[in-house]
Amino acid sequence: MADGLRIRVRGQVQGVGFRPFIWQLARRFGLRGDVRNDPGGVLIHACGEALDAFVAAIAAEAPPLARVDAVETAPWAAGADAAPAGFVIAPSRGTGAETRVTPDAATCADCLADIRGDDPRRRGYAFTNCTHCGPRFTILRGLPYDRARTTMSAFDMCADCAAEYSDPADRRFHAQPVACAACGPQPEFEGRREAAIARAAARLRDGAVLAVKGLGGFHLCCDATDAAAIATLRARKRRPAKPLAVMGRWPDILTCARPDGAERAALGMAAAPIVLLDKAAPLPEALAPGQNRLGWMLPYTPLHHLLLDAVGRPLVMTSGNLSGEPQAIGNDEALDKLGGLVDGVLLHDRAIARRLDDSVMQITPHGPMILRRARGMVPETLPLPDGFADAPQVVAFGAHLKSAICLVKSGQALLSHHLGDLDDALTWDEFVKADADYAQLFDHRPELFACDLHPGYRASRHAASRADGAPVAVPHHHAHLAACLAENGWPRDGGPVAGIVLDGLGLGEDGTIRGGELLLGDYDRVTRAAFLRPAPLPGGDAASREPWRNLLARLDQAGCSEAADSLLAAQPRALLRQAMAAGVNAPLSSSAGRLFDAFAALLGFDGAQGFEGEAAMGLEALAARAPGGEARPYPFSMADSGAIDPAPMWRAALHDRAAGTPPGVMARRFHDGLARAFARPARALVARGEARVVALTGGCFQNALLLDLTVQALGGAPVLIHTKVPANDGGIALGQAMIAAAAAHPRR
Numbered sequence: 134m135a136d137g138l139r140i141r142v143r144g145q146v147q148g149v150g151f152r153p154f155i156w157q158l159a160r161r162f163g164l165r166g167d168v169r170n171d172p173g174g175v176l177i178h179a180c181g182e183a184l185d186a187f188v189a190a191i192a193a194e195a196p197p198l199a200r201v202d203a204v205e206t207a208p209w210a211a212g213a214d215a216a217p218a219g220f221v222i223a224p225s226r227g228t229g230a231e232t233r234v235t236p237d238a239a240t241c242a243d244c245l246a247d248i249r250g251d252d253p254r255r256r257g258y259a260f261t262n263c264t265h266c267g268p269r270f271t272i273l274r275g276l277p278y279d280r281a282r283t284t285m286s287a288f289d290m291c292a293d294c295a296a297e298y299s300d301p302a303d304r305r306f307h308a309q310p311v312a313c314a315a316c317g318p319q320p321e322f323e324g325r326r327e328a329a330i331a332r333a334a335a336r337l338r339d340g341a342v343l344a345v346k347g348l349g350g351f352h353l354c355c356d357a358t359d360a361a362a363i364a365t366l367r368a369r370k371r372r373p374a375k376p377l378a379v380m381g382r383w384p385d386i387l388t389c390a391r392p393d394g395a396e397r398a399a400l401g402m403a404a405a406p407i408v409l410l411d412k413a414a415p416l417p418e419a420l421a422p423g424q425n426r427l428g429w430m431l432p433y434t435p436l437h438h439l440l441l442d443a444v445g446r447p448l449v450m451t452s453g454n455l456s457g458e459p460q461a462i463g464n465d466e467a468l469d470k471l472g473g474l475v476d477g478v479l480l481h482d483r484a485i486a487r488r489l490d491d492s493v494m495q496i497t498p499h500g501p502m503i504l505r506r507a508r509g510m511v512p513e514t515l516p517l518p519d520g521f522a523d524a525p526q527v528v529a530f531g532a533h534l535k536s537a538i539c540l541v542k543s544g545q546a547l548l549s550h551h552l553g554d555l556d557d558a559l560t561w562d563e564f565v566k567a568d569a570d571y572a573q574l575f576d577h578r579p580e581l582f583a584c585d586l587h588p589g590y591r592a593s594r595h596a597a598s599r600a601d602g603a604p605v606a607v608p609h610h611h612a613h614l615a616a617c618l619a620e621n622g623w624p625r626d627g628g629p630v631a632g633i634v635l636d637g638l639g640l641g642e643d644g645t646i647r648g649g650e651l652l653l654g655d656y657d658r659v660t661r662a663a664f665l666r667p668a669p670l671p672g673g674d675a676a677s678r679e680p681w682r683n684l685l686a687r688l689d690q691a692g693c694s695e696a697a698d699s700l701l702a703a704q705p706r707a708l709l710r711q712a713m714a715a716g717v718n719a720p721l722s723s724s725a726g727r728l729f730d731a732f733a734a735l736l737g738f739d740g741a742q743g744f745e746g747e748a749a750m751g752l753e754a755l756a757a758r759a760p761g762g763e764a765r766p767y768p769f770s771m772a773d774s775g776a777i778d779p780a781p782m783w784r785a786a787l788h789d790r791a792a793g794t795p796p797g798v799m800a801r802r803f804h805d806g807l808a809r810a811f812a813r814p815a816r817a818l819v820a821r822g823e824a825r826v827v828a829l830t831g832g833c834f835q836n837a838l839l840l841d842l843t844v845q846a847l848g849g850a851p852v853l854i855h856t857k858v859p860a861n862d863g864g865i866a867l868g869q870a871m872i873a874a875a876a877a878h879p880r881r
C-alpha cells in the first residue's frame with residue numbers, strides 16, 4: 134500500500150498549463166502518481182515523502198493564467214499493483230461540457246523575448262504564443278478546447294512545434310495555438326506576405342490610415358502623434374468626437390500619461406485592457422476632445438508588438454467598423470467594409486472565431502473599475518453569493534444599450550462579452566448569435582429567462598419568444614442594484630441594503646421612467662426611499678440626444694423660465710413648452726443622466742451629443758480639473774415624499790453663472806451637491822438600522838468623481854461599488870439573472 138493524497142484543484146485550471154506545472158512540481162518533490170483534467174477541474178493522485186510541501190506549492194506557484202479557487206485533499210491509498218512508478222499526465226476524464234475556457238491573454242515576457250531573439254522560428258514571428266499567453270476564446274469554435282476545435286485547425290504543426298507541444302517540460306506543452314514561422318499563420322499587407330509588418334509600419338509613419346487585424350477583430354489604426362492622420366480617420370469613420378483608444382509601448386505610456394502603480398498594474402494585466410489615464414504630455418487634442426483622460430493599452434499580440442516596434446510611435450487603435458456596427462472580423466468582410474475607409478489592410482490568415490472588443494477599465498480613488506467587459510475578461514465566471522446554491526439555470530438578456538447576456542449555472546454566473554447597442558441591425562444579429570453560442574459552449578439549458586421590464590426592447594421581445602411568452606421581467610434599477618450586490622458577493626439573507634441608483638433611463642414598476650433613485654431592499658424586492666423629482670423629457674428620445682431640452686425643462690420647473698429664455702434664446706422654446714404643458718411626447722423622468730445633461734447645457738454644451746454620455750463626460754472632466762477645496766456643494770431640497778428637488782441647485786448655479794464663477798467650479802459644486810443629496814438619506818437608512826450597507830450603481834457611477842464624492846458624503850457608512858461588472862447597462866443582465874434566481878425560490 135502507498136499512503137498518498139487525492140488532490141482536487143478547482144478554479145481556472147484547464148488550458149493554462151496546469152498539468153505540466155503539476156508534473157514538473159511532482160518531479161521536483163520526487164513524487165509518484167498522476168494528474169488529469171476532469172469536469173471538476175484538475176485531479177491529482179500523489180504519493181511520496183514531500184506531500185505537504187507539494188500541496189502548498191500548488192497554489193503558491195500556479196502558472197500565470199491560472200486561478201486556484203480551492204485545493205482539497207483526501208487520503209489516497211494506491212494498491213501495490215496500481216502504484217505508479219513515476220508521475221504521469223493521464224488522459225482527461227468525463228465529458229468536456231464543464232471544461233472552463235480561458236480568456237485570451239496578452240503576449241508573455243518569454244514569448245516577447247522569443248520574437249526579439251535569435252531563433253529563426255520565432256524571431257519576428259507575429260503569432261508566437263505559449264501556455265502562458267495567446268489567443269483562446271477568440272479562436273474557439275467548440276468544446277472541449279483543443280486545436281481541432283479552434284481556428285488553428287487549418288495549420289498543421291511542424292515537427293519542431295509538435296515536439297514542443299508534446300513535451301511536458303516545454304513552455305508550449307499542450308498550447309493549442311502553438312505555431313512558428315515554418316508552420317503557422319502569416320501576416321499580409323497589400324496582397325504580399327514578405328515584410329508585411331515593415332511595409333505597413335512605413336505607411337503608418339507616412340500618415341496613412343490602415344485596418345489592422347488583431348485578436349478579436351479589426352482595428353482602424355493611424356499614428357497617434359499625427360493630427361492630420363487622426364482627422365482623416367475621424368472623417369472617414371464619421372466619428373467626430375468619441376474618444377479614440379491608443380496603443381503604446383511602456384516608454385510611450387510612461388511619457389504621455391504617467392500612470393500610477395494601480396494603473397500600471399491594470400495596463401499590465403493578461404487581459405491588456407484599455408485603461409483611462411490622465412493626459413500628461415501633449416498629444417493631438419483630437420484623440421479625446423474635451424477629456425482629461427485618454428484610453429491607453431499595451432500591445433497584446435506579437436503582431437502589435439512588431440508593428441509598434443517598427444513604427445516607433447503610439448498608434449490609434451479604434452474598432453474597425455462602420456459607425457454603430459460591430460467590428461469586422463473576417464478578411465473579406467474587412468476588405469469589403471473597411472477597404473474604402475483605409476489606405477491599406479494589414480491582415481493575416483488565422484480566422485477569428487469570436488468577435489471581441491477591447492475591454493475598458495479605469496482606476497478610481499476606490500480601486501479598479503471595469504467599464505467594458507470583453508477581450509481578455511470573458512469567459513470568466515463569478516461565483517454566486519451564499520444563498521443561491523440551488524439557483525436554477527437562468528439566462529438574462531440585459532437592456533438595450535451596452536448589451537450583454539448572463540448565464541447562471543452550477544453556482545456560477547457568466548456575463549458575456551460586451552455586445553453593443555441593439556439599435557443596430559448587425560449588432561442585433563450578433564446578439565442572437567451570442568445567445569446560441571454561449572448556450573452551446575456552456576451546455577446551458579435555461580429553466581428561466583429574464584429581461585428588462587421594458588417590453589419594447591428587442592432583448593425583452595427575444596426573451597419573451599425564448600420563454601414562450603413568460604420571461605421574468607425585471608425593473609431596470611432593481612436589476613442594477615442586484616448586479617452590484619452579486620458582484621460583491623452580498624448573501625441572499627444579508628439583509629436590506631440602500632441602493633443609490635443614478636442612471637440614464639429605465640422603466641420602473643409603476644410605468645414611470647426612472648434614473649435617480651434611492652432603493653431599499655435586496656434581491657427579492659425593493660421599495661423606493663427617495664428619488665430625483667421627475668421632470669419632462671421634451672421630445673422623448675430627442676431629450677437624450679440634445680442636452681438643452683433638459684435644461685429648459687429643469688429651469689422651467691425651478692421657476693427660472695426667464696433664465697431659460699435668455700440661455701436658450703435660439704431654441705424653439707415655445708413649441709416645447711406647449712408640448713410639456715399638454716404632456717405630448719414629454720414623459721416625466723427622474724433620470725440623473727438627463728440632469729447631468731441639463732447642467733452641461735447650462736455650462737455651454739449646445740447642439741446634439743455625438744455619442745451617449747458625451748455631455749456628462751465633459752462635465753466630469755471640467756469638474757475634475759477644478760480645485761476641490763473651494764467648491765461648496767449646491768443645495769438640493771428633499772420633500773417628505775422622498776422627492777429630491779434640484780430647484781435650489783439651479784438658482785444657486787444661475788447666481789454663480791451671473792457672478793462669473795469658473796465653469797469647472799460650478800461643475801464641481803453640481804457633482805458634490807448631487808452626491809450629498811442622495812448620500813444623506815442613504816446614510817440615514819444605515820444609521821436607523823434599516824439598511825446594512827449602501828450600494829452605488831447605475832451608469833452615472835462610471836463617473837469617478839461622482840463616485841468618490843458620494844463615498845465621502847456617506848461618511849464611513851459601509852459601501853458596495855462596482856469593480857468587476859460594469860455599473861452601466863453592461864452589467865444589468867447579471868442583476869436580472871439574480872432576481873430571476875431569487876424569484877424561483879421565494880423566501881417565506
Ligand SMILES: [Zn+2]
Pocket residue numbers: 240241242243244245262263264265266267
Ligand atoms: Zn507566451
Ligand SMILES: [Zn+2]
Pocket residue numbers: 290291292293294295312313314315316317
Ligand atoms: Zn512550427
